[in-house]
Amino acid sequence: MQPAETFVPPRFTVYQHRQIDKIEALHQLPEHMRFEMKVVASVFPFRVNNFVIEELIDWDKVPNDPVFQLTFPQRGMLDDESYEQMAALHRTDPTAEQVMELAQQIRNKLNPHPAGQMEKNVPELDGERVEGIQHKYKETVLFFPAQGQYCHSYCTFCFRWAQFVGKATRFNNNDADLLHNYLREHKEVTDLLVTGGDPMVMRTVKLRGYLEKLKDPEFDHIRTIRIGTKSLTFWPFRYLTDPDAQDLLALIKELVDAGKHVSIMAHINHKQELRTAATREAIALLRKTGAQIRTQAPLLNNINTDPNMWAEMWKEQTQLGMIPYYMFIERDTGAKRYFELPLYKTWETFREAYKQVSGVSRTVRGPSMSAGPGKVEVSGVSEIAGEKVFVLRFIQARNPEWVQRPFFAKYDENATWLNDLKPAFGEEKFFWEDEYNAM
Ligand code: SF4
Structure with missing residues (x-):
């Protein structure tokens, strides 16, 4: 290499x-x-x-x-x-x-802010909304730094499209003190996810301003720092030859040395993205810092519907030292009409791909919908007591008590998202609905 x-x-x-x-x-x-x-x-x-x-x-x-x-x-x-x-x-x-x-x-008309992002997830500090932070799950805070609200390339399917079309619809914050104050007050938070856009478009000095302080003992409760990015495949020179590439790798290593688990959440939609020598070198350099790289992507009509491609991609990612993490279901926003697939198809594709890989690549989860109440996995299609059903479970939920409880929806071959589904077995509501609606 x-x-x-x-x-x-x-x-x-x-x-x-x-x-x-x-x-x-x-x-x-x-x-x-x-x-x-x-x-x-x-x-x-x-x-x-x-x-x-x-x-x-x-x-x-x-x-x-x-x-x-x-x-x-x-x-x-x-x-x-x-x-x-x-x-x-x-x-x-x-x-x-x-x-x-x-x-x-x-x-x-295209549901620019899905899953209650603007209403349900924005927390308060001292009675004020903390713009630029989302706190949906107890242990994880999402931070949207203002300088990271664009990407090296906007993916056509991206649910963040509304962030890219103008200031009025953006959701971000450039106040490092506010982030630190919020995390200081919330000792239940173990994970910080720095997201965007793509935080790796920021200069390292800015990223350092947000993250370096988390090495202080008062932030010992922050165990994991995740950074979502497309840069590994769309601009790997961020880690190789950009003027502050060395400082970026040094910052990540400092956080790892301070005891943090640093996870680069790499957005990789197709194995074709892995083919350049620059990307492979960037992966190797990142791994040397002690950070982990986890990979995630939605299943998209017109882009990556072939289960064999997914299996090959997960195998190659594992070989390169990355951890396959999520197959998502295309979200109910933007150009969904072009990319969506019926839920049964997402499950079939996941299953066809999953069964081709060995245990070390079965770290991947899905297919999963990042919906209002939580991350809902389509675990399967089954027939129970004569009724054809979708078997579902929360991988993550607004109420942790909902997690891992299987629930069932009537099979519907046209359903593409959670709100297309009706409870099975004559039930009127899903077990979580009343509580969710009251939140
Ligand atoms: S890189 Fe990620 S965040 Fe940026 S446009 Fe693509 S999917 Fe969206």
Whole structure:
């Protein structure tokens, strides 16, 4: 394996949704496809760097290439009515304000803040809402640093799309003191998840401002620090050749040496993302700090529906020293219509993949819905007392007492999310519903 200093970083160029014509690689596509992309990109933002374009997309497989689908907006992401409205506007040479106004109307119909993120999860400190923190599960706090609210590349499916479309809808905080005060007051919290966007877009000095203090004895209750990121595959030079790459690795090592478990939560949707030497070197360097790397991704129509690919990906991740962690179910927001799959299909895909891997890769859990009441796993489809049912369980829940209690929903081959499901066996409600609604 090449040592980091032998990597020559590519120039770093980022393209965003208004710059479709500037991306040379797209010029090989038919004009109508580029127009469709412009129309859809007015609603769903995208951001992509040259490394992804040049190293990760197989252009001879476009439009079916999974990383192309992951990176660029597609016609099917909007329903016909919304698409036609926006396309008609584009044909009139509109102003930016006109596009923005229509885009906002369309976005508002797409459940921009799913799972009660804006109402139920924001905690209070001294009677004030603590913006930029979510505290849904007792032991875990999510922190959204203001400088980390974008990503090296916006994934087309990402449930954080609403964070990427303008300040008014963003949810973040840049106040390190507020984070520290909150954690100081909450000794029940053991895990801090630094999320975004992608915190690894921040300069190390900023990340240090949030995390270094957690080495102090007053934060001994914070045992685990997780950092969610796409950088390992979409900009591995963050750990290799960026000016503050060494300082980033040093910070992680300092936290590990101080007794913290540091877990890099790597967003990896397809095994094609693992193919570059730079990514493999970045993984090796991170592992040398003592951090663990856990991998997670949703199952997405048009991108990663092949169970054999999942099995291969989990095996390769394990071989590289990463821990397969979650297969998620595409969330009920944004361009869900393009990516969603029926729940029974998600379970079948998970099962087909899971049975191909050895015990060391069976660390992976799923398929799981990050829904309002908690993370609900589709454990199976079964027939009980003559009724075909989904077998479900909470992996994580707003009330810890709900966790690991199996519950049952009527089988429905069209169901794609928890709120499509009805209780089985003639029950009127799921066991957790009254309590959840009262929260
Ligand atoms: S990298 Fe992760 S957070 Fe960023 S857009 Fe992709 S899925 Fe979303």
